[in-house]
Amino acid sequence: MKTDGLSINLATVRQQFGLKDGVEACLKHGITAIAPWRDHIQATGLDEAARIIKSNGLKVTGYCRGGLFPAADAAGRQAAIDDNKTMIDEAAAIGADCLILIGGGLPKGSRDIRAARGMFADGMAAVLPHARAAKVPLAIEALHPMYAADRGCISLLSEALDLCDALGAGVGVAIDVYHLWWDPNLAAQIKRAGARILAHHICDWLVPTKDLLLDRGMMGDGVIDLPGIRRMVEGAGFHGHQEVEIFSAEDWWKRPGDEVVKTCVERYNTVC
Amino acid sequence: MKTDGLSINLATVRQQFGLKDGVEACLKHGITAIAPWRDHIQATGLDEAARIIKSNGLKVTGYCRGGLFPAADAAGRQAAIDDNKTMIDEAAAIGADCLILIGGGLPKGSRDIRAARGMFADGMAAVLPHARAAKVPLAIEALHPMYAADRGCISLLSEALDLCDALGAGVGVAIDVYHLWWDPNLAAQIKRAGARILAHHICDWLVPTKDLLLDRGMMGDGVIDLPGIRRMVEGAGFHGHQEVEIFSAEDWWKRPGDEVVKTCVERYNTVC
Numbered sequence: 001m002k003t004d005g006l007s008i009n010l011a012t013v014r015q016q017f018g019l020k021d022g023v024e025a026c027l028k029h030g031i032t033a034i035a036p037w038r039d040h041i042q043a044t045g046l047d048e049a050a051r052i053i054k055s056n057g058l059k060v061t062g063y064c065r066g067g068l069f070p071a072a073d074a075a076g077r078q079a080a081i082d083d084n085k086t087m088i089d090e091a092a093a094i095g096a097d098c099l100i101l102i103g104g105g106l107p108k109g110s111r112d113i114r115a116a117r118g119m120f121a122d123g124m125a126a127v128l129p130h131a132r133a134a135k136v137p138l139a140i141e142a143l144h145p146m147y148a149a150d151r152g153c154i155s156l157l158s159e160a161l162d163l164c165d166a167l168g169a170g171v172g173v174a175i176d177v178y179h180l181w182w183d184p185n186l187a188a189q190i191k192r193a194g195a196r197i198l199a200h201h202i203c204d205w206l207v208p209t210k211d212l213l214l215d216r217g218m219m220g221d222g223v224i225d226l227p228g229i230r231r232m233v234e235g236a237g238f239h240g241h242q243e244v245e246i247f248s249a250e251d252w253w254k255r256p257g258d259e260v261v262k263t264c265v266e267r268y269n270t271v272c
Numbered sequence: 273m274k275t276d277g278l279s280i281n282l283a284t285v286r287q288q289f290g291l292k293d294g295v296e297a298c299l300k301h302g303i304t305a306i307a308p309w310r311d312h313i314q315a316t317g318l319d320e321a322a323r324i325i326k327s328n329g330l331k332v333t334g335y336c337r338g339g340l341f342p343a344a345d346a347a348g349r350q351a352a353i354d355d356n357k358t359m360i361d362e363a364a365a366i367g368a369d370c371l372i373l374i375g376g377g378l379p380k381g382s383r384d385i386r387a388a389r390g391m392f393a394d395g396m397a398a399v400l401p402h403a404r405a406a407k408v409p410l411a412i413e414a415l416h417p418m419y420a421a422d423r424g425c426i427s428l429l430s431e432a433l434d435l436c437d438a439l440g441a442g443v444g445v446a447i448d449v450y451h452l453w454w455d456p457n458l459a460a461q462i463k464r465a466g467a468r469i470l471a472h473h474i475c476d477w478l479v480p481t482k483d484l485l486l487d488r489g490m491m492g493d494g495v496i497d498l499p500g501i502r503r504m505v506e507g508a509g510f511h512g513h514q515e516v517e518i519f520s521a522e523d524w525w526k527r528p529g530d531e532v533v534k535t536c537v538e539r540y541n542t543v544c
Binding site for chain 2: 106144156181182208223
């Protein structure tokens with residue numbers, strides 16, 4: 001079965017594998033692209049992580065995840081900026097195509113989502129020179145509106161693109177079908193995104209969805225028109241990998257990791 | 273405490289009260305506006321329900337809920353249209369300010385949300401002459417995107433207003449803060465809505481939210497800027513009631529109904 005163009009975000013096998021055995025499982029199934037999270041890199045050590053990735057000739061379709069700039073005070077906001085700069089350096093060290101950034105939630109006690117969005121924009125502007133110098137593109141990932149309060153105050157692809165317009169070179173977007181599939185303006189906004197598409201994440205929306213965060217579905221098990229969105233993304237000029245990112249506490253995280261990776265390959269070949 | 277301008281959607285005390293005792297609890301606390309659901313009316317009988325409402329001089333800020341037009345086949349779609357016409361007659365009989373309509377989800381097996389939205393628009397067009405003749409305004413309620421798959425394929429206020437534009441007289445929108453608070457275009461779209469605002473529903477978004485459907489919060493317990501949205505709604509020209517609608521399986525539905533109604537009054541006076 002085809003594995004060209006398939007990437008595995010290691011969050012998909014978070015409970016089964018670390019970086020090293022996650023990579024081994026991917027290679028066993030012919031997959032040569034991954035997206036690690038920071039905890040994978042920290043548990044392995046940056047140098048060793050970079051060695052594993054480079055010695056195996058792996059493509060890194062994204063490094064997860066920065067952003068999260070809103071904070072209750074200036075010290076918290078500066079800490080987030082410093083942390084993102086470190087993540088940019090880590091992304092460069094492992095040769096990641098981009099650093100994924102999410103909006104972050106409302107600071108504790110705040111009901112002002114507009115202010116949180118302003119803090120996100122300010123944080124982006126503060127780290128962008130560092131990202132440009134390191135040649136690490138920043139990919140803003142709009143998150144589903146159900147995460148606006150506690151995780152991702154950037155909800156719409158149109159918002160992410162407005163930020164790209166304002167910030168200029170070095171900033172793009174990650175298109176994650178889970179967050180965006182429902183948007184009536186999706187086709188128009190993906191077209192608008194064009195060359196700013198830096199990543200394309202896939203999974204599925206289950207009916208019913210039993211948990212807001214940890215009940216994402218395997219491709220084909222839900223209601224998202226994956227081929228339809230892929231056509232939009234390719235029509236906009238992005239022909240990069242489709243990166244499988246599934247958070248699934250009660251299903252896929254409980255299965256053998258090898259079975260999960262194998263299923264990703266099968267579904268990639270049949271329903272994506 | 274002030275109760276002018278406060279309405280209780282009886283779903284808020286669904287587990288405690290039917291129509292008759294729900295009305296009694298409201299009146300005890302000085303509340304003279306309610307919004308019943310169809311099951312309240314059916315359990316009581318339409319004539320008796322209308323008698324209870326009229327003899328107590330109650331305002332009915334909305335009747336819940338119609339719409340749900342998407343279906344897998346033509347017979348299903350026609351059944352939904354017929355059902356909505358009956359609901360329009362019921363809304364007229366109880367003197368409701370409007371009939372609330374939600375989009376409905378994807379038909380079983382469908383991954384085509386655009387088609388579902390088309391079925392909703394077609395259903396609206398089919399029932400509109402009946403609604404106009406009965407003088408029952410139809411209020412499209414955009415639902416939070418997390419319900420797009422299984423309950424409400426109309427997700428954005430802008431979509432609801434596009435439908436109003438297309439359908440003409442007799443159609444407006446319900447602004448429910450729970451569904452819309454996160455929208456970066458909310459202020460602009462509420463302004464655009466203007467005289468088409470037919471209802472204003474309030475509750476709160478809890479952090480964390482433990483269930484997609486049944487974990488809505490009491491006003492003040494979450495992160496929604498209720499006074500800010502109210503200012504937008506009043507700025508657009510709507511000075512009608514704020515209708516409390518809370519689905520809360522593990523909290524408010526388990527408390528004594530009188531306590532729930534009393535708390536609605538308190539919060540209405542302190543945080544709305």
